[in-house]
Every structure is written in structure tokens, then in C-alpha cells.
Amino acid sequence: MEIENKIKVLIVDHDRQLARRLSDYIRRHGFDTDHTYSFRETRSKVLSWHPQVIICDVMLTDGNAYDILDFLKTDPAAKVNFTTFMVMSSHNSQANVQQALDRGVNDYVCKPFQFEDMVKRLVFNCRSFRRLQELNQRDYQTIDDNSLMMHLTNLVLRQALTGRDLERTLFNLTRMLTMKMDGVRCSIVDCIEENTGVVVTSNDNKEASGIVLDLGKYPEIKHVRNTRMTIAIEDLQQDRHLKYIKKFLSDIQFNSMVVCPVSRGRDFFGVLSLKLPDSKTVLTDNELRFIETVAHVVSLVLSDENYADKQNYWREKSKTLRVV
Structure with missing residues (x-):
């Protein structure tokens, strides 16, 4: 199977070790993955790589997940192939979850989590x-x-x-x-x-x-x-x-x-x-x-x-x- 037939998943987290390890784990389960650490880096990667799924930590060093989501919604070049936006956060109150969903987030994953559970959430959100x-x-x-x-x-x-x-x-x-x-x-x-x-x-x-x-x-x-x-x-x-x-x-x-x-x-x-x-x-x-x-x-x-x-x-x- 050619690489372009795999779902492209971009991991965004200021925790570099977590972003790298999660990206590697998801790649081993059949996805095409990459990772970034900031809003600026993510914006550039989205325009050049066109991921279909983004899994993003709520807080970044130069912005937050909603800044990226707004960018995806407003920049025509960012919309190519994009389908799913998931956020990660250690703040797990129902109010925070509801706020994220109201903003257009597809899924809200609470930290800490097991990598295998994240893959299941990812597969679920990619299903019709x-x-x-x-x-x-x-x-x-x-x-x-x-x-x-x-x-x-x-x-x-x-x-x-x-x-x-x-x-x-x-x-x-x-x-x-x-x-x-x-x-x-x-x-x-x-x-x-x-x-x-x-x-x-x-x-x-x-x-x-x-x-x-x-x-x-x-x-x-x-x-x-x-x-x-x-x-x-x-x-x-x-x-x-x-x-x-x-x-x-x-x-x-x-x-x-x-x-x-x-x-x-x-x-x-x-x-x-x-x-x-x-x-x-x-x-x-x-x-x-x-x-x-x-x-x-x-x-x-x-x-x-x-x-x-x-x-x-x-x-x-x-x-x-x-x-x-």
C-alpha cells in the first residue's frame, strides 16, 4: 500500500518527548504521522503536509489549540483534506469538554492517557x-x-x-x-x-x-x-x-x-x-x-x-x- 493511502495524523504538543513518542506509536499502528511543538510550526506543517487529523494539546508556548482550529477554519489552503481536530488536556471538567465541542473540536482526550486508548479514539473519529x-x-x-x-x-x-x-x-x-x-x-x-x-x-x-x-x-x-x-x-x-x-x-x-x-x-x-x-x-x-x-x-x-x-x-x- 502506498504511503498516500494512509491517514495523515499531526501531533502537536509543547512536550517534545510526548509528541515524538505518541507520533511513533500511532505510526506503528498503520497511520502516517508527524509532530510539531508550537502554533507557528504547526501552521507551516499544515500548509505543506496537509494532515487529515490533528491531535493538539490545548496549551502551546505561542498560542493554544483554538488558535490552530481558527486558522484551519479561515485559511482556504489549510482546509485541503482536513477532517478531524482532537485536543488533549489535563483539565477534564465537563465545562471544559463542552466548551471545546462548542468551538468545533471533534474529540477531547484527557491527560494522562494510554497510547493504545488514543489510537482507539483516533480510529473512532476516522470512522464514518x-x-x-x-x-x-x-x-x-x-x-x-x-x-x-x-x-x-x-x-x-x-x-x-x-x-x-x-x-x-x-x-x-x-x-x-x-x-x-x-x-x-x-x-x-x-x-x-x-x-x-x-x-x-x-x-x-x-x-x-x-x-x-x-x-x-x-x-x-x-x-x-x-x-x-x-x-x-x-x-x-x-x-x-x-x-x-x-x-x-x-x-x-x-x-x-x-x-x-x-x-x-x-x-x-x-x-x-x-x-x-x-x-x-x-x-x-x-x-x-x-x-x-x-x-x-x-x-x-x-x-x-x-x-x-x-x-x-x-x-x-x-x-x-x-x-x-
Whole structure:
């Protein structure tokens, strides 16, 4: 494979050792990489090398990541081939993350991080995926009959689930969704901290409840946690860049998947994640709306006061389980 078919990734950090080591590590995993240490050097490199991805520390000696992002947006010559801008920072408050996303950053990676986790975040951001907006009552005049039927199904499911056992209800919802979509695995994950999640339930294993997850290894969950938006990730088999990279990353599951935000009351709770077989490369809008419907129902169940005495049973189980 020719070098021009590899994705070009530019690492920008005033920490020269980190920039060099991260660049070398990412290169060994199938990317074409280079590194710079300042805003001035980065501007020159962008114009001469035209990277498709930039991973930049927020603070630089002569500027910051947002200076580079503004340059990329305003200079026509800098836009050639450019697709993704990721930032790194030791400031990991939700306010800082949200500010970065509002400025147009694609992903926010908190320091310190494992290099292998950064590669997974990089691969995730290079994959094709769609973001879905909420379907609401104002859409009634514009949606077709099939979409309207999906919305009505949503209302029916919300009413039908009142008063059942919480653990059984959540498990049955994941089973129902998996069977309807011919999925590989459907899980509900409680995102309790920036880098820690706990499995609430999973359709393929009742004993999965309570398993602790290192969210650094699940970039799709962290993305939804940050954006609060449903994403549909397309299979990468047809991507000429990532198909090449796949052989370096055998531990990553490259099937299609859909990840939806889940709430408890007005607060973000976690995600519903549905992994699909490799043969499933296209998702219809109605299929995506149905998956969102189940996520809405999960949110309602978690918010139901009838289950107040049973909330967080999975966290109690997590105290005796290992992190995976």
C-alpha cells in the first residue's frame, strides 16, 4: 500500500518527548504521522503536509489549540483534506469538554492517557458515523408514515412498561432490541465517572451486570457522554484507509454499532449500545429511530419512582468485580 493511502495524523504538543513518542506509536499502528511543538510550526506543517487529523494539546508556548482550529477554519489552503481536530488536556471538567465541542473540536482526550486508548479514539473519529437529532412533536408534519409509526411505538412502549421488576425490564429491553435488529450484543452502561462505567445489563449475559468498564477503551461511549447525541457508526470494511489499519488493531471490534444517550430524570445517566454483525453495513432511518425508542424507554424506566428502592443495584455488584 502506498504511503498516500494512509491517514495523515499531526501531533502537536509543547512536550517534545510526548509528541515524538505518541507520533511513533500511532505510526506503528498503520497511520502516517508527524509532530510539531508550537502554533507557528504547526501552521507551516499544515500548509505543506496537509494532515487529515490533528491531535493538539490545548496549551502551546505561542498560542493554544483554538488558535490552530481558527486558522484551519479561515485559511482556504489549510482546509485541503482536513477532517478531524482532537485536543488533549489535563483539565477534564465537563465545562471544559463542552466548551471545546462548542468551538468545533471533534474529540477531547484527557491527560494522562494510554497510547493504545488514543489510537482507539483516533480510529473512532476516522470512522464514518451519523449523529441523530431528537424526534419531537414538531416533526409530525414532516415525517413519513413509517417514521410516525415508530414514534407511536415509542409512546406505546412508554406506557406498557410501568410497574415491572427493574432488573428484568432492562434485561428484556436489551433482548427485544437485539432480536429485532439481529444484533450481536446490546448493553446498558452507567457512566459513573469520566473514565469509569458499569454494565447495568447485557442481552447475552445476565451475569454481566456490575462489570466495571475502563471507558478509555470505549471511545464511542465517551463521545456520546460528551455530546449527548445518538451516533450510528458504519462498518469500515469499505474504507480504504481504515481497512488497512484494522490488521494492527485486532482487539477492536469493527462491526457497525449504534450508541444512544440514556438519562435518569433530567441528568445524563449513560448509554445504550447495540453492536451489529459485520454483514450489517447500512442502517435505515426507521431502524435508528427504533433503537432510539428503546433508549427513551430505558430512560423512563430508570426515572420511574416505583423503582427508587432498586436503583443502582448494578453498582453494588461492581464492588466485587474487576475492571475490563
